[in-house]
Structures are given as structure tokens and as C-alpha cells.
Amino acid sequence: MNIDVLELGPMANCTYLVSQGQDALLIDPAWDMNYIEHTLKTKGLHLLAVFFTHGHFDHVKESEQLLRAHGLKAYIEQNDVLLSGLPEEVLQPYSGAQDIKAGPFSVHIIPTPGHTAGGVCLQIGDALFTGDTLFPGACGRVDLPSSDPRAMRKSLLILSKLPPDTRVFAGHSYGGKCSSNIGYERVTNPFMRSAIKDEKVIS
Numbered sequence: 052m053n054i055d056v057l058e059l060g061p062m063a064n065c066t067y068l069v070s071q072g073q074d075a076l077l078i079d080p081a082w083d084m085n086y087i088e089h090t091l092k093t094k095g096l097h098l099l100a101v102f103f104t105h106g107h108f109d110h111v112k113e114s115e116q117l118l119r120a121h122g123l124k125a126y127i128e129q130n131d132v133l134l135s136g137l138p139e140e141v142l143q144p145y146s147g148a149q150d151i152k153a154g155p156f157s158v159h160i161i162p163t164p165g166h167t168a169g170g171v172c173l174q175i176g177d178a179l180f181t182g183d184t185l186f187p188g189a190c191g192r193v194d195l196p197s198s199d200p201r202a203m204r205k206s207l208l209i210l211s212k213l214p215p216d217t218r219v220f221a222g223h224s225y226g227g228k229c230s231s232n233i234g235y236e237r238v239t240n241p242f243m244r245s246a247i248k249d250e251k252v253i254s
């Protein structure tokens with residue numbers, strides 16, 4: 052499995068292109084569709100599915116064009132459908148933890164509300180795509196309209212229990228860094244550490 056990080060748009064968003072052979076998935080394609088199409092073409096990749104980690108505009112913005120061009124519906128947690136502002140016909144809503152298969156990929160959905168009500172993390176093999184739930188050394192904002200600080204603490208606690216060598220790929224490269232691993236975050240991330248410390252109160 053190959054993971055390309057495409058840093059696109061004015062807000063340091065990270066779009067992930069996950070591929071195996073000629074088969075590819077995109078996570079949070081939101082900006083610069085011409086660049087994304089060009090990348091798929093030059094690598095000779097066939098786009099099988101698109102996933103959104105949550106519905107904020109900077110993670111979904113220009114994706115309608117791409118979805119229509121490829122005849123795809125993007126997977127999104129149902130609580131974030133409205134937030135995305137995208138037309139229903141380009142979305143495939145789902146609810147709760149589950150595995151979604153696409154070609155050779157099995158995408159395990161971990162619901163992680165807190166930043167938004169429909170926020171999820173996507174686990175593919177040893178890689179975890181965390182959107183705006185978990186960043187290296189930080190977590191996403193919890194002061195937005197569908198945010199819930201208590202839910203965020205619970206979500207961080209759930210993520211802390213994943214295998215320590217799970218690779219983390221976040222939704223933005225704030226400070227120039229978008230990747231980490233769970234073991235490192237368990238020890239260094241103050242928000243995750245606080246959630247672990249208060250486990251009895253949270254769960």
C-alpha cells in the first residue's frame with residue numbers, strides 16, 4: 052500500500068491518495084481537482100472510492116466535480132451530510148463503526164465525534180487517517196457549531212488504545228507536520244494524555 056500526501060489549498064489541508072497496484076482511494080479531496088486528476092493520470096491510477104473524514108468545507112469543497120467525473124459517491128458519516136453542503140447524489144452516507152470494502156482495500160471506520168458530530172477516523176492496514184480529530188501534538192477545535200469537547204476526549208481515548216505503531220495521517224499539516232504514530236502521541240500529545248489520565252471519568 053502506497054500513501055501519497057497532497058498538501059493542497061490555502062489552509063494546509065492534507066489530501067491522501069492511497070494506492071495498491073492501479074487501484075486508488077482518495078481521502079478528503081477538497082482543493083485543486085486539476086492537480087488531483089493530473090496525479091491520478093500520471094500514476095496510471097484507477098479511482099475506486101472517495102472518503103471524507105468529516106464535512107467541513109475545507110475537506111470537501113471542490114470534490115463534486117471529481118465525484119461526477121468518476122461516477123462516484125463519497126462516503127461520509129450521516130451526521131455530517133448537511134454540513135458538507137454537497138448534493139445528495141454525490142454522497143454515500145453511513146452510520147457507525149463498520150468496514151467498507153473497495154477493491155483490494157478494507158477501510159475500517161472509527162466514529163470519532165468531537166470536532167464535528169459526524170467526524171470519523173479511517174483505518175486502512177496500519178495507517179489511520181484522522182482528519183481534524185487528531186493532529187501531531189494536538190487535536191481539532193471543539194468550539195465550532197457541531198463540536199462537543201466531551202465527545203472529543205472520548206474519541207482521543209479510543210484512538211489511544213490502537214496499536215502504538217499505528218501510523219497517523221492528519222487532515223492538516225499545521226507546523227509543516229501531518230504524520231505521527233499512536234505510540235508517540237500517547238506519550239507527547241497533551242490532549243491524548245489528558246484523556247488517558249481521566250479514563251475513568253470519561254468512559
Ligand SMILES: [Zn+2]
Binds near residue numbers: 105183
Ligand atoms: Zn474540520
